[in-house]
Amino acid sequence: MPQLKSPMDILRLLDHSNCRQCNEPSCMAFAAQVFKGKKKLSDCPKLDPYVIEQYGEGVESGDRPPTSEEAVEAYVKSLKQEVRKIDLPAVAEKLGGVYQYGRLTLKVLGKAFSVYPDGTLSAEIHTNPWVSVPVLTYITKGAGRNITGKWLPFRELKQGSAWSGLFRQRCEKPLKQIADNDYDLFVDLLDVFNGRPVEHLDADIARVFYVLPKVAIMVCYWRAEVDFDSNLNIFFDEAANDNLDIASINALGSGLARMFEKLAVKHSTGQPFAVSL
Numbered sequence: 001m002p003q004l005k006s007p008m009d010i011l012r013l014l015d016h017s018n019c020r021q022c023n024e025p026s027c028m029a030f031a032a033q034v035f036k037g038k039k040k041l042s043d044c045p046k047l048d049p050y051v052i053e054q055y056g057e058g059v060e061s062g063d064r065p066p067t068s069e070e071a072v073e074a075y076v077k078s079l080k081q082e083v084r085k086i087d088l089p090a091v092a093e094k095l096g097g098v099y100q101y102g103r104l105t106l107k108v109l110g111k112a113f114s115v116y117p118d119g120t121l122s123a124e125i126h127t128n129p130w131v132s133v134p135v136l137t138y139i140t141k142g143a144g145r146n147i148t149g150k151w152l153p154f155r156e157l158k159q160g161s162a163w164s165g166l167f168r169q170r171c172e173k174p175l176k177q178i179a180d181n182d183y184d185l186f187v188d189l190l191d192v193f194n195g196r197p198v199e200h201l202d203a204d205i206a207r208v209f210y211v212l213p214k215v216a217i218m219v220c221y222w223r224a225e226v227d228f229d230s231n232l233n234i235f236f237d238e239a240a241n242d243n244l245d246i247a248s249i250n251a252l253g254s255g256l257a258r259m260f261e262k263l264a265v266k267h268s269t270g271q272p273f274a275v276s277l
């Protein structure tokens with residue numbers, strides 16, 4: 001695990017926005033508190049989960065730590081090395097994918113995403129680390145458990161309670177904001193990814209997505225009423241517990257929210273939707 005030996009090493013990982021969401025007056029103050037052991041890296045909701053995973057929560061002596069981009073890159077590299085040890089044709093069916101033309105292909109939010117035996121990735125659309133890491137984790141660590149039909153809120157997933165604040169902040173809140181601002185646009189965005197409409201309680205809209213073949217999520221949104229604020233919750237099929245780790249589930253949710261935000265901005269400037277993952 002890379003090591004952090006000074007507050008400056010910690011500060012280098014942060015986004016320098018001084019947004020105060022960690023309840024500290026600045027990123028520098030937060031870095032100092034982490035260095036003293038009074039805060040954890042995960043107390044910063046803007047820090048990438050993969051960076052947290054790379055560093056853990058402790059501060060130790062050592063060489064200059066890599067930047068957050070380097071940490072994610074190193075993690076992707078280690079997952080690709082794990083892929084090389086896996087018999088992809090043998091696990092294709094278990095993962096809900098297909099092995100053809102010398103590569104394993106999985107559907108990620110309905111888009112084809114392929115992995116070659118040497119760990120090389122290719123996709124029909126542009127991809128980002130927020131999707132590469134979960135896909136590689138699904139292949140290397142997932143149990144391939146079938147979809148159960150039982151839905152759980154994020155906090156009830158394994159280790160979900162520890163990550164639920166981050167997930168609420170980085171996924172559910174931004175998506176709710178988009179829906180609050182422009183409900184019709186939000187519905188259009190859900191349609192871009194072929195969400196399957198479902199009846200869920202009294203939600204105004206509920207759609208199921210397969211973020212991976214055996215990782216299903218249900219996005220539910222309730223519009224504001226006279227005495228109630230609007231609300232948005234995301235539920236997970238219970239199989240997600242065994243098919244993906246909590247960091248990857250959180251990253252997929254955060255990435256999805258970022259992508260929706262980008263598409264909403266494009267819409268507001270009259271640009272066509274150009275989907276990337």
Ligand code: SF4
Binds near residue numbers: 015016047
């Ligand atoms: S929440 Fe993160 S980005 Fe915001 S001030 Fe704290 S450390 Fe900086």
